[in-house]
Amino acid sequence: MKYKKGAILFIMAAFFLSVTTGCLNSSASKWSYEFVVWNGHIYKESDKYVDEITKEIGEVTKYSDGEGTYSGNFSNKYEKGTKYFAIKGVSTDEAIAVKEQDGKYRKLINDGKYAGGK
Template sequence: MKKTIALILTTMLFLVACSNSNQEILQSWAFDVVTWNNGVYKVTNEVVTEVEGEIGTIKIHSTNESSDLPNLFSNKYKKGTKLFKIKNIETIDYIAILDDDTYYKAERMEGMKTAAN
Protein backbone atom coordinates (compact mmCIF):
# COMPACT_ATOMS: atom_id res chain seq x y z
CA MET A 1 0.00 0.00 0.00
CA LYS A 2 2.81 2.42 0.90
CA LYS A 3 4.54 1.65 -2.40
CA THR A 4 1.33 2.40 -4.33
CA ILE A 5 0.86 5.75 -2.58
CA ALA A 6 4.52 6.64 -3.13
CA LEU A 7 4.23 5.71 -6.83
CA ILE A 8 1.06 7.80 -7.25
CA LEU A 9 2.63 10.84 -5.53
CA THR A 10 5.82 10.54 -7.58
CA THR A 11 3.82 10.28 -10.81
CA MET A 12 1.70 13.31 -9.90
CA LEU A 13 4.81 15.36 -9.04
CA PHE A 14 6.40 14.39 -12.35
CA LEU A 15 3.28 15.33 -14.33
CA VAL A 16 2.96 18.71 -12.63
CA ALA A 17 6.64 19.51 -13.22
CA CYS A 18 6.40 18.56 -16.90
CA SER A 19 3.20 20.50 -17.51
CA ASN A 20 4.73 23.74 -16.17
CA SER A 21 8.05 23.48 -18.02
CA ASN A 22 6.78 24.90 -21.35
CA GLN A 23 4.79 27.83 -19.99
CA GLU A 24 6.02 31.32 -20.79
CA ILE A 25 7.07 33.23 -17.71
CA LEU A 26 5.61 36.75 -17.66
CA GLN A 27 7.79 39.32 -16.03
CA SER A 28 6.38 41.81 -13.59
CA TRP A 29 6.67 45.52 -14.34
CA ALA A 30 6.17 48.15 -11.65
CA PHE A 31 3.72 49.99 -13.95
CA ASP A 32 2.47 50.16 -17.53
CA VAL A 33 4.56 52.25 -19.93
CA VAL A 34 4.59 53.52 -23.49
CA THR A 35 7.47 55.24 -25.24
CA TRP A 36 7.14 58.08 -27.71
CA ASN A 37 9.56 60.62 -29.16
CA ASN A 38 12.37 59.02 -27.12
CA GLY A 39 10.55 59.59 -23.80
CA VAL A 40 9.09 57.04 -21.40
CA TYR A 41 5.51 57.65 -20.24
CA LYS A 42 3.80 56.02 -17.27
CA VAL A 43 0.18 55.10 -18.08
CA THR A 44 -2.45 56.31 -15.60
CA ASN A 45 -6.11 55.42 -15.10
CA GLU A 46 -7.10 59.03 -15.77
CA VAL A 47 -9.48 59.35 -18.71
CA VAL A 48 -8.85 62.10 -21.28
CA THR A 49 -11.88 63.69 -22.95
CA GLU A 50 -10.26 65.87 -25.63
CA VAL A 51 -7.40 65.06 -27.98
CA GLU A 52 -5.99 67.10 -30.85
CA GLY A 53 -4.55 64.45 -33.15
CA GLU A 54 -2.71 61.18 -33.55
CA ILE A 55 1.03 61.39 -32.86
CA GLY A 56 2.13 57.78 -33.19
CA THR A 57 1.42 54.07 -33.09
CA ILE A 58 2.88 51.37 -30.86
CA LYS A 59 5.31 49.31 -32.96
CA ILE A 60 6.68 46.92 -30.31
CA HIS A 61 4.88 45.12 -27.48
CA SER A 62 6.76 43.03 -24.94
CA THR A 63 6.41 41.98 -21.31
CA ASN A 64 10.17 41.40 -20.97
CA GLU A 65 11.71 43.99 -18.68
CA SER A 66 14.68 45.93 -20.00
CA SER A 67 16.53 49.12 -19.23
CA ASP A 68 16.84 49.77 -23.00
CA LEU A 69 13.31 50.55 -24.18
CA PRO A 70 12.85 51.17 -27.91
CA ASN A 71 10.81 54.08 -29.22
CA LEU A 72 7.06 53.39 -29.80
CA PHE A 73 7.11 50.50 -27.30
CA SER A 74 4.61 49.36 -24.66
CA ASN A 75 4.59 46.66 -22.03
CA LYS A 76 0.76 46.77 -21.97
CA TYR A 77 -0.60 47.88 -25.32
CA LYS A 78 -0.36 45.76 -28.45
CA LYS A 79 1.26 46.76 -31.72
CA GLY A 80 -1.05 49.16 -33.57
CA THR A 81 -2.35 51.00 -30.48
CA LYS A 82 -2.69 54.72 -31.29
CA LEU A 83 -1.08 57.58 -29.32
CA PHE A 84 -2.55 61.10 -29.26
CA LYS A 85 -1.72 64.66 -28.25
CA ILE A 86 -3.98 65.89 -25.45
CA LYS A 87 -5.72 69.17 -26.25
CA ASN A 88 -3.97 72.21 -24.69
CA ILE A 89 -1.26 70.05 -23.03
CA GLU A 90 2.33 69.73 -24.21
CA THR A 91 3.47 66.26 -25.29
CA ILE A 92 6.65 66.78 -23.29
CA ASP A 93 4.44 66.35 -20.20
CA TYR A 94 1.55 64.05 -21.19
CA ILE A 95 0.17 62.01 -24.07
CA ALA A 96 -3.00 59.93 -24.47
CA ILE A 97 -3.40 56.26 -25.40
CA LEU A 98 -6.56 55.03 -27.15
CA ASP A 99 -7.77 51.78 -25.57
CA ASP A 100 -11.23 50.39 -26.39
CA ASP A 101 -12.71 53.79 -27.34
CA THR A 102 -11.28 55.44 -24.20
CA TYR A 103 -8.28 57.77 -24.05
CA TYR A 104 -5.98 57.31 -21.05
CA LYS A 105 -3.42 59.86 -19.89
CA ALA A 106 0.25 58.89 -19.72
CA GLU A 107 2.74 61.05 -17.81
CA ARG A 108 6.31 61.50 -19.00
CA MET A 109 8.81 60.13 -16.51
CA GLU A 110 11.66 62.49 -15.71
CA GLY A 111 15.15 61.19 -16.39
CA MET A 112 14.03 58.19 -18.46
CA LYS A 113 14.70 57.95 -22.18
CA THR A 114 14.42 55.27 -24.83
CA ALA A 115 17.41 53.31 -26.06
CA ALA A 116 17.79 55.74 -28.98
CA ASN A 117 19.34 58.36 -26.65
Protein backbone atom coordinates in the same frame (compact mmCIF):
# COMPACT_ATOMS: atom_id res chain seq x y z
CA MET B 1 22.36 0.53 -5.51
CA LYS B 2 22.95 2.24 -2.15
CA TYR B 3 23.39 6.00 -1.80
CA LYS B 4 25.01 7.74 1.09
CA LYS B 5 22.85 10.06 3.13
CA GLY B 6 25.08 13.04 2.26
CA ALA B 7 24.73 12.45 -1.50
CA ILE B 8 20.94 12.30 -1.26
CA LEU B 9 20.83 15.51 0.79
CA PHE B 10 23.13 17.22 -1.75
CA ILE B 11 20.88 16.21 -4.66
CA MET B 12 17.77 17.38 -2.82
CA ALA B 13 19.38 20.72 -1.93
CA ALA B 14 20.54 21.27 -5.52
CA PHE B 15 17.05 20.51 -6.83
CA PHE B 16 15.40 22.85 -4.29
CA LEU B 17 17.86 25.64 -5.10
CA SER B 18 17.31 25.33 -8.87
CA VAL B 19 13.52 25.39 -8.47
CA THR B 20 13.46 28.42 -6.17
CA THR B 21 15.98 30.33 -8.28
CA GLY B 22 13.84 29.75 -11.37
CA CYS B 23 10.77 31.09 -9.57
CA LEU B 24 12.60 34.17 -8.40
CA ASN B 25 13.92 34.93 -11.88
CA SER B 26 10.53 34.67 -13.54
CA SER B 27 8.82 37.00 -11.06
CA ALA B 28 11.68 39.51 -11.20
CA SER B 29 11.29 39.95 -14.94
CA LYS B 30 8.05 41.94 -14.72
CA TRP B 31 7.94 45.73 -15.06
CA SER B 32 7.10 47.76 -11.96
CA TYR B 33 4.45 49.85 -13.79
CA GLU B 34 2.70 50.09 -17.15
CA PHE B 35 3.95 52.60 -19.69
CA VAL B 36 4.59 53.57 -23.30
CA VAL B 37 7.69 55.10 -24.86
CA TRP B 38 7.27 57.92 -27.36
CA ASN B 39 9.80 60.35 -28.77
CA GLY B 40 12.53 59.08 -26.42
CA HIS B 41 10.46 59.61 -23.25
CA ILE B 42 8.64 57.17 -21.00
CA TYR B 43 4.98 57.94 -20.29
CA LYS B 44 3.57 56.28 -17.19
CA GLU B 45 -0.06 55.16 -17.24
CA SER B 46 -2.42 57.16 -15.04
CA ASP B 47 -5.93 56.37 -13.85
CA LYS B 48 -7.32 59.43 -15.66
CA TYR B 49 -9.09 59.61 -19.00
CA VAL B 50 -9.33 62.60 -21.33
CA ASP B 51 -12.20 63.69 -23.56
CA GLU B 52 -10.46 65.95 -26.04
CA ILE B 53 -7.52 64.95 -28.19
CA THR B 54 -6.08 66.96 -31.05
CA LYS B 55 -4.14 64.67 -33.38
CA GLU B 56 -2.49 61.28 -33.71
CA ILE B 57 1.24 61.52 -32.95
CA GLY B 58 2.44 57.92 -33.19
CA GLU B 59 1.77 54.32 -32.30
CA VAL B 60 3.23 51.35 -30.44
CA THR B 61 5.82 49.63 -32.64
CA LYS B 62 6.98 47.00 -30.12
CA TYR B 63 5.17 45.27 -27.25
CA SER B 64 6.62 43.06 -24.51
CA ASP B 65 5.55 42.36 -20.94
CA GLY B 66 9.01 40.99 -20.09
CA GLU B 67 11.50 43.47 -18.66
CA GLY B 68 14.28 44.37 -21.08
CA THR B 69 15.70 47.12 -23.26
CA TYR B 70 13.71 47.95 -26.37
CA SER B 71 13.82 50.66 -29.00
CA GLY B 72 11.16 52.64 -30.81
CA ASN B 73 7.66 53.38 -29.58
CA PHE B 74 7.59 50.59 -27.06
CA SER B 75 4.93 49.52 -24.53
CA ASN B 76 4.68 46.91 -21.82
CA LYS B 77 0.86 47.06 -21.85
CA TYR B 78 -0.49 48.20 -25.19
CA GLU B 79 -0.29 46.05 -28.31
CA LYS B 80 1.59 46.95 -31.45
CA GLY B 81 -0.51 49.43 -33.44
CA THR B 82 -2.09 51.17 -30.42
CA LYS B 83 -2.29 54.89 -31.32
CA TYR B 84 -0.79 57.80 -29.37
CA PHE B 85 -2.55 61.20 -29.33
CA ALA B 86 -1.83 64.77 -28.27
CA ILE B 87 -4.25 66.06 -25.62
CA LYS B 88 -6.01 69.37 -26.24
CA GLY B 89 -4.45 72.11 -24.10
CA VAL B 90 -1.65 69.85 -22.76
CA SER B 91 1.94 69.83 -24.03
CA THR B 92 3.23 66.44 -25.19
CA ASP B 93 6.22 67.19 -22.94
CA GLU B 94 3.78 66.77 -20.03
CA ALA B 95 1.37 64.03 -21.16
CA ILE B 96 -0.08 62.10 -24.10
CA ALA B 97 -3.07 59.79 -24.50
CA VAL B 98 -3.60 56.30 -25.89
CA LYS B 99 -6.82 55.03 -27.37
CA GLU B 100 -7.89 51.93 -25.49
CA GLN B 101 -10.00 49.10 -26.92
CA ASP B 102 -13.17 50.50 -25.33
CA GLY B 103 -12.68 53.74 -27.29
CA LYS B 104 -11.65 55.82 -24.26
CA TYR B 105 -8.46 57.90 -24.25
CA ARG B 106 -6.23 57.16 -21.25
CA LYS B 107 -3.85 59.86 -20.06
CA LEU B 108 -0.15 58.96 -19.71
CA ILE B 109 2.22 61.23 -17.80
CA ASN B 110 5.80 61.97 -18.97
CA ASP B 111 8.19 60.30 -16.53
CA GLY B 112 11.42 61.49 -18.16
CA LYS B 113 13.92 60.21 -20.71
CA TYR B 114 13.69 56.52 -21.62
CA ALA B 115 16.98 54.85 -20.74
CA GLY B 116 16.37 51.99 -23.19
CA GLY B 117 17.26 51.60 -26.86
CA LYS B 118 17.60 54.40 -29.38
